[in-house]
Amino acid sequence: MSAASQAQAVQAPTLTEKQEAILAFLRENAPTKTYFKSRLIGDELGMSAKEVGTNMPALQQADLELDVEKWGYSSSTTWKVTA
Secondary structure: OOHHHHHHHHOOOOOOHHHHHHHHHHHHHOOOOOEEEHHHHHHHHOOOHHHHHHHHHHHHHHOOOOEEEEEEEOOOEEEEEEO
16 A cells, blocks of 8 residues: 555544534633633534533544543533643
8 A cells, every 4th residue: 555545534523514514613712721612612503412411532543632532411512721
């Protein structure tokens, strides 16, 4: 396998529009906040908490700038996000 083929194989998966919106929100807010509830992210972006939670695993794998970790659950899943 050539170096170019290997580089293409390692590329991050393509994100959906919703995943891109969540990622943009987290990148914008991560410098000032560490913990995010799915419900509150959804409120900001016009999504349900379930939609946010369903899309977070893709962000955990796709973004190398942010560390996204499922942190806890109480009234909505909480995510720990660090830059």
